[in-house]
Amino acid sequence: MSKKVVITGLGVISSIGNNVQENYNSLTSLRPGIGHIQNLDTVHKNIIPVSEVKLSDKDLGQMAGFDMNRPVTRTTLLGIIAAREAYLAAGLDKVAKLRTGFISATSVGGMGKTEMLYQRYLDPADKGDFMKFLETHDCGESTERIAEALGIKDFMTTISTACSSSANSIMLGARMIKAGMIDRVVAGGVDSLTVFTINGFNTLMILDKEHCRPFDDSRQGLNLGEGAGYIVIESEEAAKAGNRPILAEVGGYANTNDAYHQTASSPDGQGAFLAMKKALEVAGLTAEEIDYINVHGTGTPNNDLSEGTAMTRLFGNQVPKFSSTKSYTGHTLGACGGIEAVYSTLSIMNKTIFPNLNFKAKMKELDLAPETSLLSGVDIKSVLSNSFGFGGNNSALVFKKI
């Protein structure tokens, strides 16, 4: 049971870059990816800012090396690009003997394609080639196509627990490795922007019409984003035996339910508090040993207050340095835990804390201020990464320096 689970590969695509290096460059040059909607047809086009991956489906198809004559969704293409980057970085293509799994998270799956074709699907007179896209709707479909592109056959599954989905896939992967059920796992998640999500979050009145301002007193809501983030995890022995570079350790993880409301977080942040506390226990760390928190920090009045309250309860007046990288990428829903796992690992590897953009003033209720400038040369031994989802599903991961 004391087997260490280590990270040997990273892959990411988001509004701030199409690979790990581009993301890192944007993070360190304080360049967010938030702007006007380009790829979607919606009445909200010039009103609601989003954080889109700037490429069209066609360009993504080319980058993913996908035969675009086959039915495919934007979700699948984003997923292939990021998962393959992680897979190749870990050199997994060169080892065939180990049992490899793929655990992917998504909240909307193939919704983007379905909403474009829905009226045509319903019209019995409209028959044509587009019908082949029907099978791309289900959340599990993207997982299967990505696994197929990577050639992973030993195990695959799809998790859908809203915005904590991909943190949960990393947790499941780590557990399966510890239990000896599998040798290595590509774990993370993907979501693409859809009109469905934009409309939904807009009716909940939690979209900011300007750039989101996590933890700031004037915050009005989140910006929706899209992307994919995956990490390759394996047992320390397997990584060492295969001479693969060890980037960091997945030291702890926990998941709880807030049991308060379908979408809102509780005022005392009980679910978040328990998730962070239990993740530290699994990691064998005390609160003082956390050097940095990559917070969930969506920028909604409710999340940031609830999360901040939970942090204050756990860390007292010694809250570690923290920031929300959603001020760069927007909230990528089912992908955010995967993307932020990549960023947390980059923080450890590069001794760098990425700033929380757009923060000016502390919220009135709490004495909490995130990091607002790029910090380099920081010896980061452990990072806590939070992901909280609708349905009260709260997860926390701990990444450790090796």
Next chain:
Amino acid sequence: MEDLVNQLKVQIIKALKLEDVKPEDINPTAPLFGDGLGLDSIDALELIVLLEKEYGLRVENAASAKKIFSSIKSMADYIAEHKKA
């Protein structure tokens, strides 16, 4: 005014699926939120949709929504005041 209050009660019961509640159970001046009907933030958003759908009135921010939705009476006052304009 009384007609409007009664109409609102029926509309709210339907929109918020308050199956166990009858129009006469709702006191027009009692607080809508809090203990009474057990409404939450999603119900508040649904009331914003109701105002727009049934009365063509748009509520843009949460702060004004709070005032308007303090009771059935305050909702009716708001509708009466803004509809004739």
Next chain:
Amino acid sequence: MSSIGFIKSYSIIRNNQAILNGEEFLKGAPEDDFATFIRSLYKKLEITHSPFYKMDDMCKLGLMATELILKDSAIKEKYTDTEIGVVLSNSSSSLHTDASYYETVKDKSNYFPSPAVFVYTLPNIVIGEICIRNKIKGENTFFIFEEYNPEFITDYVNNLFSSGKLKSCIAGWVEFCEGKYEAFLYLAEAAQAENLITHTAEQIKKIYNF
């Protein structure tokens, strides 16, 4: 090596019939639609939980299946909030409600997207409703499978037991799509008590012929 838990109670809801521990709890009239049937089940269970009426169909289904298995379980007396978890799965996610939500936005001249419908467009909201109703705060997750996968779910839950994460777990399958519905939920516990069924895929297949 995982230790194996025990199945304390199980429920099946399908075809206008609710079954608890292998015995019929309620049978609806063949002509009843889902709304009518689930409402009569709610009444028969004699509970008061007004948010029930606001839920989407999948949540109503999952919550009633949970009410059945928890009815005589006394889990809240035996375990703390975080010792109880929920691990569910299905194949079509929240598709049924996704489509209802789409109905509220598709017509540009009658465009009134409903926030109360949107909040149900995620599969794990059913877990949220179960946790809110029963004050459960332990680990919870939702898997999407093509079909019910008892091997995976039993391994997963037994692993949560043996690692000490949970002492009790509500697990199973909750599927609702185009009026067709099926729930199979059970309550598993880590500790043995009075001749219970062992929590293995083989036993699950015996009690739930899907």
